[in-house]
Amino acid sequence: MRVATDGNVPARAADYAREKVGAVIHLAHRPVLSARVRLSRHGDPARPRPVVAQANLDVNGRLVRAQADGESAREAIDRLEARLRHRLERAAGNWEARRGGVPSTAPHEWRHQSEPAHRPRWFPRPAGEREIVRHKAFALRVCSLDEAADDMDLLDYDFHLFTEAGTGRDSVLYRAGPTGYRLAQATSPRAGELEVFQLPVTISEQPAPVLTTEDAVSRLDLLGLPFLFFQDAERGRGAVLYHRYDGHYGLLSPADSP
DSSP states (O other), X not given: XXXXXXXXXXXXXXXXXXXXXXXXXXGOSSOEEEEEEXXXXXXXXXXXSOEEEEEEEEETTEEEEEEEEXXXXXXXXXXXXXXXXXXXXXXXXXXXXXXXXXXXOOTTTTGGGOOOOOOOOOOOOOGGGOOEEEEEEEOOOEEOHHHHHHHHHHTTOSEXXXXXTTTOOEEEEESOSTTSOEEEESSOOOTXXXXXXXXXXXXXXXXXXXXXXXXXXXXXXXXXXXXEEEEETTTOOEEEEEXXXXXXXXXXXXXXXX
């Protein structure tokens, strides 16, 4: 297990993180090939929970991620351990259900699986200082809404960029609306187009705006949103621009051609 700190967290916190995360690894349903933990402290003294703890586990080739914050390193690590435990137990249960071929039909099955995140908002960096410091291009997974929600929960994300299996369109699933999940696509789906799913979800009727990356940055700042799903004007593909916790931007986009 590798534990990294940003220098603003006490050295003893690394040992505590190694102990707490190591204690839940046995819950994984498959061999854990690697484990990485990162501890960092934001420089803004006004933040109520300035310490962020993040864990990434490679469970036999599948990433399981958890993140939490706290007033102190110990509090952040304790919350991280609880969230990671929840995700590993869920991963094991979902794998057993898939192996048995018996999907759950219980009402609101998806709703109870998400606990409060205690997520830190991004650092309030002045707009003129913000840059896109990370651009991750990857092959989008082709999957149903149920599978996308499963991936989003295991990765501890608030949104997930993927290719919806029924329509073949770039899509983003995110946490919002009366059901807890909302879907947006490059163009809104027609009735019956989406792959069969059980997830309680609301569907946006608005197509994703066609923007350059520069225009997307301007719109994100103007609207004050945590992220923006848009169609890249140059490539004609879906992309997500989002606020990082350090106050800069991150950009997600498909690596493959349509």
